[in-house]
Amino acid sequence: MNMYNENFLVVEDDMQIRNFICYALKQANFQCVTALTAEEALSHLISQQIDVILLDLGLPDFDGLEIIKRVREWSDIPIIVVSARDQDREKAEALDLGADDYLTKPFSSTELMARIRVALRHLYKQNRDRQQQSSLVVGELRIELDKHLVYLEEKEIHVTPMEYNLLALLFKNIGKVLTTGYIINEIWGAGYGRDTQALRALMAGLRRKIERNPAKPRYIVTEIGVGYRMMDI
Amino acid sequence: MNANIGKKVLQPLLIVGFLFGASLIGYIFNINGFPETNIVIIYLLAVHMISWLSSGYFWGILASLGATFIFNYFFTEPYFTFSVYDSSYIITFITMTMIALITGTITSHAKKSAAGARQREAETKAVYNLTNHLTDAKEVYEIVGFAVSEISACFMCRAACLCFREDGFPESFFIQQLSDKRQIRREVDNPEEIKRRIERLSMGCDIGSEFYDWPIYGQEAIHGIVRIPIEVAQEMNIAQTRLLHSMIESIALAMDRLRSTEERIKFREETIQERYRGNLLRAISHDLRTPLSSIMGTAEMLMDMSSKQDIRYSLASEIHKDANWLHSLVENILSLTRLQEGKLIIKKQLEAAEEILGGTIAYIAKQWPSYEISVSVPEELLLVPMDAKLIKQVLINLLDNAIKHTSHDEEISISVTKDADSRWAIFVVRDCGVGISKEDIPNIFQLFYTSNTQHADAKHGIGLGLAICDAIIKAHGGNIEARNRTDKKGAEVIFKLPMEVDNNEHVQ
Structure with missing residues (x-):
């Protein structure tokens, strides 16, 4: 799946999990650099070419969120956050600070690889300048960005301007979790506050148009307590 | 009381004594040929003294009248009678009585205010002493x-x-x-x-x-x-x-x-305890989850390294399964600790019921890829006030249970509707398993209740899952019940959440 032997930085203080992640990465022919502390991670970032960061939020020296902040000051490299189950708030915060994705412990190597695929795609698409693309496709769903049209199984479906904006936003971030706060900010603007009710209603309307069963969505899945993700099918 | 009786006896004695003394001095003056005015002055002095030493106006007045009559009796002609020859004495008597009366009144008034001042001083002192000690x-x-x-x-x-x-x-x-x-x-x-x-x-x-x-x-x-x-x-x-x-x-x-002060100290102690308990819970959750995650990961690596026919594959797979089971047990114990302390704060928000079902099924599908769960939601969007994470936990526990009692090819379904007058959102989880035995139904939501009808070797937890569901739903103001299906074999668990928000609850 990879030809470039991308170099991963794994920041994780637990040895077993670090071993597990590195094993999985090496199986997939990636390279792996490890760091036990945030300080070590930052020094690796300065001294080496790193393509993707896998970051545990609970580090012994300082908060993992701090690393995201610092890295985002000078780089767009994909950051995947690894966190415990009850850290929803931190997850959302990490995503809002610029992390690309998150994994909840315990996770399987399949899940890890799926996230990495998304992150890499994101990395290369960035380089290809995706603004050039006029049409994006996920499964049977296609969006024409210049004409503001949406097709499902090659049939045009009618969406409201708001629904279109929401869908376009998710399409531009395929595979990535967008927090509810981020989406509200993008669609309604910064002054709108944090009223999730309107977003839930908008999402329900959109799902009824594009999903066969809105409670078993194929395209847009809900990350409870965090946000939404456009699946990369 | 003795003092009172003493006073009552003492005061007439006082009058008699002083008036007798005054009369004696008057007698001496008389013998020596001093003018009568001096005798009058002596009587006035006696009345004054009596007023000063006795309490109340009564004795003063009595003394002044007495003094006048005694003066009249002993020292005016005719001697030893109450009659007088010289009418100018009448004026002396009246003046004497009046002076005696006025001095007596003034004296006893002064005495009274002195006594009042003393009393107030004593009061102030007593209260001051008390306050001083009490501080x-x-x-x-x-x-x-x-x-x-x-x-x-x-x-x-x-x-x-x-x-x-x-x-x-x-x-x-x-x-x-x-x-x-x-x-x-x-x-x-x-x-x-x-x-x-x-x-x-x-x-x-x-x-x-x-x-x-x-x-x-x-x-x-x-x-x-x-x-x-x-x-x-x-x-x-x-x-x-x-x-x-x-x-x-x-x-x-x-x-x-x-x-x-006591309340403040108690509050501070509680805060400290709260912090300790929070730290302990965090430590437990971290220290248990992290090794479980790595056990699961390592087992997965081992599975990955061996072929599926290899006995080592199935051993590693068993490790993985057990670690996973242990992990969900840890999650449940943590939830239960929070619930039982009554410290679990329900953060209700309006959530789309379909999203909660969808999110839960996605989670279950990852854990149990071989099971198909069918979902049905109303066409109209159903927004229900709830704590999404907790309701997700309830649904996970119920679905885990259903999966435990159902084989791969049988149907498990989950649905949500609202009742006729839109007061409740009704969630139903159905399976096609063996159902619930009659004696279990009343106890199924009790903590640590495990069914006797199950096989000894079946992995059935320690009776936490449903107890937690019950606690979470009750904390939401809803209710939960389990029963056997009437249409076919299998069990169904139904829980209701209120659509309305209580006034004292805060929904963002």
């Missing part, structure tokens, strides 16, 4: 000790004090002053009765068989009662009652202060 008190019985001894000294009686507990109920004993240095504890005969009587009291004091009871009113509650023995209380004048009131007032203040 040093570190606990309630120190206050009671000072109060009782101070009041006893002030009213010269065996005063007592009964404290009320924080719940407003009297203690079973009270403290009474026995002598200068000794205080005793006495049993309260009927605390309920005292409480009732004191609470009924609108003002003043309650009169019992042994004591007059004055309540100590604090800012929020009655702190206790001050008890004055009945024979002393009956004799108390207005000034003394006032003094007692101000003393009780200072006691109330001191008790208020002590209570608020």
Whole structure:
């Protein structure tokens, strides 16, 4: 799946999990650099070419969120956050600070690889300048960005301007979790506050148009307590 | 009382003595041929002295009249009669009486105000002493000790004090002053009765068989009662009652202060404990979850390294499965700890029911890829106030349960609807398993209840899952029940969540 032997930085203080992640990465022919502390991670970032960061939020020296902040000051490299189950708030915060994705412990190597695929795609698409693309496709769903049209199984479906904006936003971030706060900010603007009710209603309307069963969505899945993700099918 | 009788005897004696003395001096003056005016002056002096030494106007007036008559009797012609020859003496008598009256009145008035000032000084001093002692008190019985001894000294009686507990109920004993240095504890005969009587009291004091009871009113509650023995209380004048009131007032203040300090300390201790408990929970969750995650990961690596026919593959797979089971147990124990402490804060938000179902099924599908779960939601968007994470936990527990009792090819379904008048959102999880045995149905949501009908080797947890569901749903103001399906075999669990938000709940 990879030809470039991308170099991963794994920041994780637990040895077993670090071993597990590195094993999985090496199986997939990636390279792996490890760091036990945030300080070590930052020094690796300065001294080496790193393509993707896998970051545990609970580090012994300082908060993992701090690393995201610092890295985002000078780089767009994909950051995947690894966190415990009850850290929803931190997850959302990490995503809002610029992390690309998150994994909840315990996770399987399949899940890890799926996230990495998304992150890499994101990395290369960035380089290809995706603004050039006029049409994006996920499964049977296609969006024409210049004409503001949406097709499902090659049939045009009618969406409201708001629904279109929401869908376009998710399409531009395929595979990535967008927090509810981020989406509200993008669609309604910064002054709108944090009223999730309107977003839930908008999402329900959109799902009824594009999903066969809105409670078993194929395209847009809900990350409870965090946000939404456009699946990369 | 002896003092009173003494006074009653003493005052006539006083009059007789002084008037006799004055008459004696007058007699000497008379023999020596001093003018009568001097004798009049001596009588006036005697009246003055009597007014000064006796209490009240009565004795002064009596003395002045007496003095006039005695002067008339002994020193005016004709001697030893009450009649006079020289009519100018009448003026002397009247003037003498009036002067005597006026001096007597003024004297006794001055005496009275002096006595009042002394009394006030004593009151101030008593209250000051009490307050002074009370400020040093570190606990309630120190206050009671000072109060009782101070009041006893002030009213010269065996005063007592009964404290009320924080719940407003009297203690079973009270403290009474026995002598200068000794205080005793006495049993309260009927605390309920005292409480009732004191609470009924609108003002003043309650009169019992042994004591007059004055309540100590604090800012929020009655702190206790001050008890004055009945024979002393009956004799108390207005000034003394006032003094007692101000003393009780200072006691109330001191008790208020002590209570608020105690509450502050308690609050601080609770906060510290809270922090410890939080730290402990975090430590447990971190220290248990992290190794479980790595066990699962390592087992997965081992599975990955061996072929599926290899015995090592199935061993590693068993490790993985058990670690996963243990992990969900840890999650449940953590939730339960939070729930049981009553510290779990339900953060209700309006959530789309379909998203919660969808998110849960996605999670279950990852854990159990071979199971197909069918979902149905109403066409119209259903927004339900709930704590999404907790309801997800409920659904996960219910689906886990359903999966445990159902084989791969049978149907598991989950649905949500609202009732006819839109007051409840109704969630139903159905399976096609063996169902629930009759004796289990009433107990199924009890903590640590595990069914006897299951096989001994079946992995069925420790009866936490459903108990947690029950606690979470109840905390939401809803209810949950389990029963066997009537249409076909299998069980169904139904829970309802209120669509309306209580006024005291906060929904963002």
